[in-house]
Amino acid sequence: MQLTFSSFTVNNIINQLDLSFPVEGITVLYDETESAAEMLLRCLIGLDRWKEGQIWLDDTELTHYIEEKTLINTFAYVFEDGTMMSNLSLRENLWLPYQLRWKGEDPALFDKKLAVLMKRLDLDIDLRWRPAFIKPAQRKQLCYIQAILLQPTILLINNPSYLLNRKQRALLQSILAEQAPGQAMIIASSDDDFTREIADRTVRFDLTSTELSARIE
Amino acid sequence: MSVVQKEKSGPDFFFNYLIKVIRAVFVIRSNRDISTAVILKQILFTGFEALPIISFIALAVGGLIILQGYNLLSNFGQGIWVHVILVTVVIRELSAIITALVVIARSGTAISTELGNMVVNREIDLLRSFGISPLSYLVASRIIGVMAAMIILTLYFNIIAVLGGWLFSTIFNRIEFRAFINDFMSVLHFSDIFVTLLKPLIFGFIIAIISSFQGLQVQMASTEVPQRTIRAVVQSIFVIIIADVLITMLFYYLS
Numbered sequence: 044m045q046l047t048f049s050s051f052t053v054n055n056i057i058n059q060l061d062l063s064f065p066v067e068g069i070t071v072l073y074d075e076t077e078s079a080a081e082m083l084l085r086c087l088i089g090l091d092r093w094k095e096g097q098i099w100l101d102d103t104e105l106t107h108y109i110e111e112k113t114l115i116n117t118f119a120y121v122f123e124d125g126t127m128m129s130n131l132s133l134r135e136n137l138w139l140p141y142q143l144r145w146k147g148e149d150p151a152l153f154d155k156k157l158a159v160l161m162k163r164l165d166l167d168i169d170l171r172w173r174p175a176f177i178k179p180a181q182r183k184q185l186c187y188i189q190a191i192l193l194q195p196t197i198l199l200i201n202n203p204s205y206l207l208n209r210k211q212r213a214l215l216q217s218i219l220a221e222q223a224p225g226q227a228m229i230i231a232s233s234d235d236d237f238t239r240e241i242a243d244r245t246v247r248f249d250l251t252s253t254e255l256s257a258r259i260e
Numbered sequence: 261m262s263v264v265q266k267e268k269s270g271p272d273f274f275f276n277y278l279i280k281v282i283r284a285v286f287v288i289r290s291n292r293d294i295s296t297a298v299i300l301k302q303i304l305f306t307g308f309e310a311l312p313i314i315s316f317i318a319l320a321v322g323g324l325i326i327l328q329g330y331n332l333l334s335n336f337g338q339g340i341w342v343h344v345i346l347v348t349v350v351i352r353e354l355s356a357i358i359t360a361l362v363v364i365a366r367s368g369t370a371i372s373t374e375l376g377n378m379v380v381n382r383e384i385d386l387l388r389s390f391g392i393s394p395l396s397y398l399v400a401s402r403i404i405g406v407m408a409a410m411i412i413l414t415l416y417f418n419i420i421a422v423l424g425g426w427l428f429s430t431i432f433n434r435i436e437f438r439a440f441i442n443d444f445m446s447v448l449h450f451s452d453i454f455v456t457l458l459k460p461l462i463f464g465f466i467i468a469i470i471s472s473f474q475g476l477q478v479q480m481a482s483t484e485v486p487q488r489t490i491r492a493v494v495q496s497i498f499v500i501i502i503a504d505v506l507i508t509m510l511f512y513y514l515s
Contacts, residue, residue: 088389114391122389126382130374140390 044101044196044227051096053082056250060096062257066197066227068243069219073232077202079248079255080231081123084199087229088120112196115144119190123202125183127174134170137189144193153192160188164214180206187215191222198228204237216241277395277473284393284400295401302405306367307412313366317358318417322424325349330429343444346425351452352511355417356410356459357504360467363410364496368471371402372492375475376485384476394476403468410464414456455511462507463500470496 047063057079064070074080085091087098087105098105100117109117119140127136141153161168164184174182183206190198203219204212219228219241232238238245245260329342375398378384384394426440474492478484 090385090388114389118389120389122382122386124382126386128383128386129378129381139392143390143392 045099046197046229047099048083049097049099051086051093051098053086053091053093056255057082057093058255060255060257062246064244064246064259066100066229068223069228069230069241070244070246071230071232071238071242072246072248073235073238073242074248074250075233076248076250077231077233079250081201084120084201084229084231087197088118088199089114090120115140115193115195117196119193119195119198121183121186121190121198121200121203123205125179125186125206127182127186129174132171132173133168133177133185136174137170137185137192140189141192144195156192157188160191160218163218164188164211180208180211183207184211184215187218191218191226194226196227198222198226200228200230202234203230203232204234212237274473277476278469280395281399281403281469281472284396285403295397298397298401299405299408302367302402303409303412305370306363306406307409310362310366310409310413311416313362314359314413314417315420317362318355318420319424319427321354321358322346322350322421323428325421326425326428327431342425342429343440344447346422346444347447347452350421350425351418351448351456353504353508355414355421355456356463357500359410359413359417359460360463360500361497363406363413363464364467364471364493364500367406367409368467368492368496369489371406371468371471372475372489373485375399375472376478376488377482379476379478380480380482380485399468399472399476402472403465406468407461407464410460410467411457414460418456451511451515455507459504459507462503466499466503467496470499 044066045063046066048060051060051062052058072080072083082091086093089109100108103111127133128139131139137157138150138153142148145153157170164187166181166184166188168177168181168185177185187200190200203215207215216237222228223243230242247258247260249256249258325346326342329345333341333345375384378398384398387394387397422441422444425444426435426437429435429440471492474488474495475485478488
């Protein structure tokens with residue numbers, strides 16, 4: 044699958060950007076400023092709007108693609124700070140998008156898959172708790188689980204190692220690397236080490252005072 | 261200012277919002293994002309948990325109206341007409357407006373604060389990233405919940421106020437409950453019941469739409485949340501009083 048941004052303009056920073064890269068395995072959008080790459084991810088999922096230009100997935104314009112396939116089947120987005128709905132329990136948070144994605148699936152199967160991933164990430168939490176009762180790093184790990192369970196066409200991750208300690212980061216990297224052959228991911232990161240260790244492909248953004256350029260490695 | 265923020269501060273934004281929300285509320289069957297759980301939680305919070313304060317106010321209001329009315333009318337030997345005052349003042353006017361004020365104080369502020377905090381904590385973005393419409397999931401569900409709770413609370417207010425009226429009327433002369441209710445029912449018309457059901461529906465919609473709108477108007481900082489909540493309260497009271505006057509005028513004009 045090829046992702047193309049054509050004459051893409053959001054604001055003064057992302058102005059007339061032309062960028063195209065294959066979406067297979069793990070693609071890291073490396074951006075030291077942490078703004079342009081995040082903005083591209085947010086535009087993909089529809090959280091930010093762009094002024095001009097188009098986004099294409101293969102030969103289909105993004106809006107049409109999402110209309111046809113639905114947003115939840117196309118993208119899952121992991122927020123950098125592990126955002127969850129504060130008025131829902133942890134389990135309800137994980138179940139809400141899951142039931143939209145996999146309509147009519149047995150909740151027991153969901154619990155089984157959830158337990159496996161929680162064990163892999165070394166998470167021992169009572170899922171009846173509200174998000175405010177657990178540590179931000181644990182919330183972020185649960186957000187990864189939430190996104191992985193959705194198995195979207197493209198998994199979008201913003202600032203993947205933020206909030207995580209070394210051990211949590213290593214566990215996460217092993218899971219992402221394991222998922223990568225069957226799960227396309229686009230990751231916005233400013234972490235050099237993470238990018239070097241995990242990326243199949245890197246899009247390096249270079250922001251001069253006047254314009255943003257992108258180089259694919 | 262981002263494109264989204266500019267859009268949110270536009271002058272026609274409220275009317276676009278109103279139209280979208282009305283569409284979301286009235287196409288419940290085809291709207292998969294409307295959450296029964298959110299509606300039930302809202303009814304529980306707005307309706308059930310407000311029963312003690314509504315009981316207290318209704319009992320006092322019903323009693324005071326009978327007390328004042330009986331004192332005044334008995335001077336002219338017209339004590340029986342106190343039931344007319346009870347119907348006119350409580351059933352037609354006070355029940356809906358007092359219930360609305362209680363709901364504004366409890367639920368209007370809660371809706372505005374909760375949605376404002378959700379914007380700041382990016383929970384609205386989270387819902388949108390799942391393809392769930394925040395207007396349907398959060399706003400439309402709350403509007404339905406508040407409207408349902410308003411009807412229940414207003415009817416409950418009426419019942420307790422009438423009961424309070426009877427309790428206080430026994431202070432002056434021992435009236436049998438059945439006789440009191442018979443007198444009361446003889447002056448109660450269908451139009452009174454219609455108005456007492458119509459007003460809470462409209463007031464509930466007004467409270468929920470204004471509170472949710474102000475909550476969602478929060479842009480970035482948690483300091484905006486109390487400011488928006490205050491606006492929600494002031495605007496809700498203002499619009500409800502205007503709506504009440506208009507409905508009452510229309511009611512008298514038609515009858």
